[in-house]
Amino acid sequence: MSHEHELKLELHPGSATALSRIPRLLGRDLAGPGRIERLESLYFDTPGRTLREHGISLRIRGNGKQKLQTIKWLERSELFDRGESETEVSGKKPDWKAARRTAIAPLLSKKLRRSAEPLFKANVRRTIYPIETETAKIELAVDSGSIDANGRSERIREVELELKAGQPAELFRIARELSKTIPARLCRAARRKEATSS
Numbered sequence: 392m393s394h395e396h397e398l399k400l401e402l403h404p405g406s407a408t409a410l411s412r413i414p415r416l417l418g419r420d421l422a423g424p425g426r427i428e429r430l431e432s433l434y435f436d437t438p439g440r441t442l443r444e445h446g447i448s449l450r451i452r453g454n455g456k457q458k459l460q461t462i463k464w465l466e467r468s469e470l471f472d473r474g475e476s477e478t479e480v481s482g483k484k485p486d487w488k489a490a491r492r493t494a495i496a497p498l499l500s501k502k503l504r505r506s507a508e509p510l511f512k513a514n515v516r517r518t519i520y521p522i523e524t525e526t527a528k529i530e531l532a533v534d535s536g537s538i539d540a541n542g543r544s545e546r547i548r549e550v551e552l553e554l555k556a557g558q559p560a561e562l563f564r565i566a567r568e569l570s571k572t573i574p575a576r577l578c579r580a581a582r583r584k585e586a587t588s589s
Contacts, residue, residue: 399551402573464494476493485507526557
């Protein structure tokens with residue numbers, strides 16, 4: 392289990408051209424070249440959205456041959472402070488034994504295990520940039536792709552800033568610098584909530 396500090400920025404339509412300027416905008420804080428990953432993520436919950444109501448998310452993400460089950464839950468801030476647990480899995484179904492060591496544990500009834508199902512799928516092309524400042528190490532990821540749920544598909548384009556070490560305040564500084572040039576707003580995952588509502 393780990394502790395995660397993260398900010399998400401939702402990019403406005405028409406921002407694709409601005410994204411090409413990210414390496415230049417980062418300037419001397421850019422610690423290396425970007426790398427590209429293709430990710431497919433299945434997000435699980437019950438029909439009654441039990442996990443979401445308790446501030447918990449459960450996903451299984453594939454990146455090539457590896458599949459990781461990730462469980463996240465709110466800690467002190469809805470926006471960027473969360474607990475996180477990752478477990479390598481072999482298939483596309485949750486590993487409930489591993490989930491017992493997370494915030495899901497109090498909710499793990501037989502009913503929840505039987506009713507949990509994949510609510511939506513996200514397919515993204517992710518470009519990752521390493522950032523190093525005087526007080527922090529940060530990973531910046533640009534996601535472009537789609538969310539598919541209930542027979543509908545919706546485009547997504549987001550920037551994610553994850554603190555790897557150092558001061559959380561640096562997340563906000565970098566986000567402010569980017570937002571001066573790139574049309575974006577702080578993301579509260581509203582799009583995902585709408586996509587999973589039937």
